[in-house]
Amino acid sequence: MKYINGGITSPQGFKAAGVACGIRKKGKKDLALVYSEVPAQAAAVYTLNKFQAAPLQITKEHLQDGIAQAIVVNSGIANACMGEQGLKAAKEMAQITAEALQIKAEDVVVASTGVIGIPLPMDLISNGIKEASGALSFNGGTDAAEAIRTTDTTTKEVACQLEIAGKTVTIGAMAKGSGMIHPNMATMLGFITTDASIESKCLQKVLQRATDATFNMISVDGDTSTNDMVVILANGLADNPTITTESEYLKDFEAAIVEVCTILARMIAQDGEGATKLIEVEVAGAKSLEDARKGAKAICASNLVKAAIFGEDANWGRIVTALGYSGAEVDPHNVDVYIGDLLVAQKGTGLAFDEDRAKQILKEKEVKLKVDLNLGEARAKAWGCDLTYDYVKINADYRS
Structure with missing residues (x-):
């Protein structure tokens, strides 16, 4: 495995964008969009907080078939503890994204982060999604990483490559997290992309084990948030032999995922609110x-x-x-x-x-x-x- 400069758009077939739609102050980017040119195998892990935010509930429904093609994220407002209004807003985010990208709403992952108990301004969100869909780029990873930040002082990105059966497989990722960070996840969002070909159920096991060893081992302040989520999309464009639970390539692939998650986890801990060490x-x-x-x-x-x-x-x-x-x-x-x-x-x-x-x-x-x-x-x-x-x-x- 070797590290490369890049992030969420480093693997083949992934585009991203980050725009300022007006949720956060001073024109800060606050809406991110990640898109795979083809449907991808998908897996996710979620916060153990019982007050799970609406985006998590919708994402769980959408990932029941293990397939996704896009991720939409807003920062500034968590869309948590908003009842039916929050669920409706999360569904609308997915629907607007699907229409803009001409994909199924069920193939859209939805995430939010920010202040709890405030309704999402759907007019701003809608305009932001449309703007982001037009700005999607193979070089848009850093803009997306910027748009998911809240109290983070820096963007958090990483990318690496490894060889699987003579094929180059790339893994890219971005995360946010600075406060309300505690084991069993934190106020963090993590998004991982890869062009590896891997079965969805195998991908879920890899992500869960990697999360247990990394994101579930960080703590800033002892608080576990309502919105934490880590999602991975694998679109198969590297054309490697499909990785299964019995595959000889599973060990190397999982080791790379763990390493990527470790780097992001350390970045989150290091960027803890007010931290000096x-x-x-x-x-x-x-x-x-x-x-x-x-x-x-x-x-x-x-x-x-x-x-x-x-x-x-x-x-x-x-x-x-x-x-x-x-x-x-x-x-x-x-x-x-x-x-x-x-x-x-x-x-x-x-x-x-x-x-x-x-x-x-x-x-x-x-x-x-x-x-x-x-x-x-x-x-x-x-x-x-x-x-x-x-x-x-x-x-x-x-x-x-």
Whole structure:
């Protein structure tokens, strides 16, 4: 696998556009459209929040047959908690998109992100979709990535290629997410495209496993949103032998998808609202992958750990405290804790360590924490960011 410059339109047959339709202030792009020239196999995973927004409900209906050809996304308004009005608006977004692209409404994925409890201005949305459909381009990926942002400080794009049976397969992706980020997805949207040929059911399994290892392992602030969704479209234009659950090519393809999702997950964590540092937590030596993930997520999500990282305080007691309530199987007398490469606790007991060295590690833009449970072979990583004064400022006036 190799990385290439690009994003959502890097695979063959995908076009995109991003326009300003007037939802967000100051002429910011706020409507994105992604289109495959041919119908694509499709899969998706969704937030576990019980208040699922209308776009998710409509998208679930549309993807029951595992086929999609377009994705329409607006930012600024979430279209969540709007009852029948919200469902009607989401359906209209799909219908308007379908008419503009001359495809079936059932083949349109709908997504929204922004403020909850506000009706969508469908006149602006309609005009935006029509404008975006006319602006679709093989070079429009970055505009689309820009249009799905809310409090993000930067666009999040990635693309890579790998060889499958002598054919070049390309994967492209974009995501948004900065706040309301917590495992079991976050206030994030992720869209992945590929020209690989792969069965829909196999694609669903690949996406679910990749999400579990990446997007479900990030935390900014402990809140899980109403609108989170990750969608993948595979249009088959690479003309590789179709990948199935029994395929010899599945392992390499899945590894590439996991790597793409990992990069996006790290981008989201690093761009956490008000964040100054990316935190990577690794739990090793666990009896099971589930235990490793529980431990890593609990440490990464701890506000006390995040605040200590912001304050550059090597307070390892907060790390083991979070581990202790994580639900993972732990022997407190067997746990080693590292800040960077500095061992600060061994067998559950604090060591005399170089505080100045610890301070230097915690000054870095990326801080790595490692906990070894010394119980087994399983390991997992989670990603998050420090908790800063600016996080409160951003969220204190989010609607203004």
